[in-house]
Amino acid sequence: MLSNSVPPRSSKIQHLCSVFGLDLFPSNTCPEPKLQAFSIFFSSSITIPYKYTDKEMGSLLSSPKTKEQMEAALNKVKDIVSSSPVVVFSKTYCGYCKRVKDLFQQLGASYKVVELDTESDGGDIHSALIEWTGLRTVPNVFIGGKHIGGCDTVLEKYKTKQLVPLLNDAGAIANNSAQL
Known part of the structure; x- marks a missing residue:
């Protein structure tokens, strides 16, 4: 059984x-x-x-065992977030992640994807994200260095016409014609 x-x-x-x-x-x-x-x-x-x-x-569950390891993972996450206007922490098989990535692509936004299930330290990164944001699920999206949330939040911001201005302000869209 x-x-x-x-x-x-x-x-x-x-x-x-x-x-x-x-x-x-x-x-x-x-x-x-x-x-x-x-x-x-x-x-x-x-x-x-x-x-x-x-x-x-x-x-x-591969998660950091020591305070130093957790701190290192959190620093890595913060470095990744600050390195790109838009960052999507994702898993390759996640349909919600695909929706968000497809939306950013349709809008012509430049974004960085970190596939947690293919990274050697993906479990540590995910644990650090959980501790930092409180969000256990993927996608976990950051725009302009600020935590936005998951798929539902990103789609809601798009429907209420708040997403494109965020992407423009972060420098993720080269022109203002992304109004799909």
């Missing part, structure tokens, strides 16, 4: 999740103190819980 099985290697689960476009989300419903419960949420809203021991959790 899937819900009670512990996969032999958490990296296999990570790989399968990335292949099928799934995200792992923590759950606080685990009754056993030495286990962490995780669920895989599918787009069809089916939930299959998995349980991992503390040791497996360390290999499943």
Whole structure:
């Protein structure tokens, strides 16, 4: 039975999740103190819980272990954000990320993409983003060095005609003709 099985290697689960476009989300419903419960949420809203021991959790979620490592990851994120008018922290398989990247492309905006699932330190970067912005999901978008939010926020700003002025002010659009 899937819900009670512990996969032999958490990296296999990570790989399968990335292949099928799934995200792992923590759950606080685990009754056993030495286990962490995780669920895989599918787009069809089916939930299959998995349980991992503390040791497996360390290999499943790659996050900085020390204050220095977290500080280094946060500094790297801030350097990336300050290096480009628009930065999209993304995952290659994420449909919401694709929507945002497609919108920026349609608007003719220059933007930098950091694909967290292909970066060797993507887990550390993602952990730093969570700590800095409070946003656990991708895309995580910055315009002009300021945190904007995720897909819904970017699309809402576009619908309310607030996005193009932000992009212009940040220097991400060469001309003001991006009014799609």
